[in-house]
Amino acid sequence: xxxxxxxxxxxxxxxxIVDETPNIKxxxxxxxxxxxxxxxQFVQFTVPEVGxxxxxxxxxxxxxxxxxxxxxxxxxxxxxxxxxxxxxxVGIRGPLGKGxxxxxxxxxxxxxxxxxxxxAPLRSLLLTLIAQKKDFKRILLLYGAKTPQDIIYKGxxxxxxxxxxxxxxxxxxxxxxxxxxxxxxxxxxxxVKLGKEVVIICGPPIMMKFGxxxxxxxxxxxxxxxxxxxxxxxxGIGKCGHCALGHYFVCKDGPVFKYSEIKDIxxxxx
Amino acid sequence: METKFISKDKIKQFIDNLEGDVFIPQEKEDFFxxxxxxxxxxxxGFRTILPPKFFFYSPQEVLKEKEIVKRTVVGIxxxxxxxxxxxxxxxxxxxxxxxxxxxxxxxxxxxxxxxxKNCFCSLLGDNPYPEKGFDLNLSEVKDGFIVEIGSDxxxxxxxxxxxLFSSVEPEGLEERKQRRDALRKxxxxxxxxxxxxxxxxxxxxxxxxxxxxxxxxxxVCPSCFCFLLxxxxxxxxxxxxxxxxxxxxxxxxxxxxxxxELDKRFIHRVKCKFEYSPERxxxxxxxxxxxxxxxxLGGINFKDVLLRLVEK
Numbered sequence: 353x354x355x356x357x358x359x360x361x362x363x364x365x366x367x368x369i370v371d372e373t374p375n376i377k378x379x380x381x382x383x384x385x386x387x388x389x390x391x392x393q394f395v396q397f398t399v400p401e402v403g404x405x406x407x408x409x410x411x412x413x414x415x416x417x418x419x420x421x422x423x424x425x426x427x428x429x430x431x432x433x434x435x436x437x438x439x440x441x442v443g444i445r446g447p448l449g450k451g452x453x454x455x456x457x458x459x460x461x462x463x464x465x466x467x468x469x470x471x472a473p474l475r476s477l478l479l480t481l482i483a484q485k486k487d488f489k490r491i492l493l494l495y496g497a498k499t500p501q502d503i504i505y506k507g508x509x510x511x512x513x514x515x516x517x518x519x520x521x522x523x524x525x526x527x528x529x530x531x532x533x534x535x536x537x538x539x540x541x542x543x544v545k546l547g548k549e550v551v552i553i554c555g556p557p558i559m560m561k562f563g564x565x566x567x568x569x570x571x572x573x574x575x576x577x578x579x580x581x582x583x584x585x586x587x588g589i590g591k592c593g594h595c596a597l598g599h600y601f602v603c604k605d606g607p608v609f610k611y612s613e614i615k616d617i618x619x620x621x622x
Numbered sequence: 623m624e625t626k627f628i629s630k631d632k633i634k635q636f637i638d639n640l641e642g643d644v645f646i647p648q649e650k651e652d653f654f655x656x657x658x659x660x661x662x663x664x665x666x667g668f669r670t671i672l673p674p675k676f677f678f679y680s681p682q683e684v685l686k687e688k689e690i691v692k693r694t695v696v697g698i699x700x701x702x703x704x705x706x707x708x709x710x711x712x713x714x715x716x717x718x719x720x721x722x723x724x725x726x727x728x729x730x731x732x733x734x735x736x737x738x739k740n741c742f743c744s745l746l747g748d749n750p751y752p753e754k755g756f757d758l759n760l761s762e763v764k765d766g767f768i769v770e771i772g773s774d775x776x777x778x779x780x781x782x783x784x785x786l787f788s789s790v791e792p793e794g795l796e797e798r799k800q801r802r803d804a805l806r807k808x809x810x811x812x813x814x815x816x817x818x819x820x821x822x823x824x825x826x827x828x829x830x831x832x833x834x835x836x837x838x839x840x841x842v843c844p845s846c847f848c849f850l851l852x853x854x855x856x857x858x859x860x861x862x863x864x865x866x867x868x869x870x871x872x873x874x875x876x877x878x879x880x881x882x883e884l885d886k887r888f889i890h891r892v893k894c895k896f897e898y899s900p901e902r903x904x905x906x907x908x909x910x911x912x913x914x915x916x917x918x919l920g921g922i923n924f925k926d927v928l929l930r931l932v933e934k
Contacts (some may be wrong), residue, residue: 358718359685359851359859403853405875427875443857557878584874586851589718592864593848594872596890597880599898604717619880 358589361398361443362387367418369438372504376469377434378410378422383444389413390451391480392473392580392608396588397421397433398443405429406448406585408473408607414483419444422472422504448588449607452477452552452578454484460549461490465563467537467555468497471504473580474554482515492518492544496537496559499523500530520544538566548572552608554580561621564611574612581606581620626780626787627794629766636786637663640728640779642692645677659696665760665767668738668750669699669911673844678706678724679713685722685851685859694728697760700752701743701909703731705844707755711903712847722861728775731756732767733801737808740912742925744809748910751802763797814932818896823885825930830888832920837865839914839924840891845899845907866890892931 368380389395391413396404405427411420425434436442462481466474474493481491493512497503500523509519520540522533533540537559548571553563564577583595583602590604598617600606614620628636637644637659644659653671654664677695698706706729713723734741734750743750752759757776760767768790771777780787823830840846841863848871850864864871867887873879881887899907914924 355687355721356719357685357687357721359861361857363857398853398857400857401853401855404851430875556876582874582878583880584872587849589720590716591713591718591720591847591849592851592861593866593894594850594864596866596872596894596898599901601902619886622878622880622882 359445359587361396361404361445364419364442364444366436366438366440366442369436372422372506373502376422376424376502376504378420378504379433379436381419381421381442381444382417383419386416387419387444387447388416389447391454391476392451393447393449394473394585394588394607395419395421395444395446395448396585397423397429398445399429399432399436400443402432403429404443404445404586405433406588406603408476408580410472410475412476412479412483414480422469422475424469445588448585449603450605452480452608454480457481457550458487459489461547462488462492462549463546463551463567464491464493465537465551465553465555465567466493466495467559467563468502469504470555470559470580471495474552475505475508477552478512478517482512482517485516489549490518490547491516492520492546494520494522494537494540494544496522496524496540496555499525500527518544536562538562541566541570546570548576550576550578552578552580557582557621568611574615575610577611579609579611579614581609581614583607624771624777625790625795626769626771627766627790628760628769628787632786633665633760633767636783637696639783640694640696642694644694644696645674646696663697665697665732666735666762668734668736668741669702669913670697671913671916673705673842673911673913674698674702675705675709675844677727679709679847680722681863683722683861684854685861687721690724690726692728693724693726694730696730696732698729698731698752698756699734700731700748700750701741701911702844703729703752703755704748704909705911708845708899708903708905708907708909709847711905715903728779729756730758730760732760733762733798734805735762735801737805738912738916740915740923740925741809741910742811742912742928743910744806745811745814745925745928746906746908746910747813749802750805750809761798761801763794763801768794768798811929814928816896816928816932817900818893818898821889821892821931823889825933826927827885829922829927829930830885832918832922833867833884833888834920835867835869835884835887836919837867838917838919840865840867842913842917844909844911844913845895866894892927
């Protein structure tokens, strides 16, 4: 019987690279073997002889022939990824972890709170929700970025609005063309009347922390707050130990957790 | 379990007959070390200076299918056998199975006949003799060994070497019991009840301060399993043992690090062994071999650390 090697990636060709912001790019990949994933599951992106780094695809799981991954240049591996060119071959290992529990969102008002490149996995979620929009009472997206230039998927918000998603955006620092809100993303919570059913948060650690504290204060229940935890996922299969968060391994038990599951663990925001 | 007897003069013959690579403890001045057979060997004493996890889980390995040579490890002591069984749970159970951890190795364990000064298995409620998980276990008695058969592979091995074994007299089993009880009594201290849940780091601040993050405790631990992956060319991976005691172990791109501080890493290790591992794998991750004490550059006595953590 041939060995099943969970450490071996599938080869993928970089079909297209889009500059989203000065330090964020979206990579469209065509995999040699099709890889089905659930929205919210992640993959390991391999650059040969450099390393691997974990990302949640930002494309819809309904799109089978290619996969999009939006990546900020933030470290050794992501810098190498940013220097790749269209036509280069990389590796993709996955899908890993558990996706967003869509069943738990059904029939409810779904609030998505995103910050910066944290919008990447949320885009996949949003596209999935849009594809099944009849199943949800209401879909809202509150998105914040540092400046108007740092907003990713700039041209796509209009399409999502057309699909019935209520969208509010803010930037920490505006410019003369910016007509929307200025301030950290949580200021947008004051602008909308919410049924406080479920909220999904993804963004930089500080935004995750204050986003969570804000929605808790508003009356969201800890078990209805879904957080995408970013820890050092390496093997992705619950063996190597790096992403330990209390007794969980974020790679296999997450990366999406309910706040109620992790609230008592030290260091969740660090 | 079924038992047999093998005399001292026949044990070498039996080991000679084992196929493939055989590793066995050799007695040095005041410790035991693993050697590749044929060599002088000893099945007496206590655990080897390094754990047998090396044989099952390579410290540095390219993760691709390769030829493997049949391997037997003889003389694994009780604590280390528990360590191997723990690692098997980590690597071979769950949604994903690691194909590179070697669970094909034949295990011939043996009873401890004396204690190392840092041993504390009984403090955790364990015994200095193997009770399960071996293919064969050897318990020294006068003139030879009681051989306990723990698996079908062990049984087959005994059958293949039928002429070397004889049946066990009741006095033999009685002698084994007496020897085991006597050694167990030598381990000082009552069993502690520690589940790692309420760890107060203030109780051990002075001990934590001695840690220099050298990671020796994790390297010599029979059950520490953490590893690091690195990328070779052509999408092959290589893995190395890693340690949660390195400051950068849990750091992510962008710099966030949940265990930047020494005390957090130290407590994480304690909780991993006693709180998290039971929840993750259904087994505690410390078996009282005391190697972390022997190996600590800062002179931390982990046995004392545990005793202080359970103090009211």
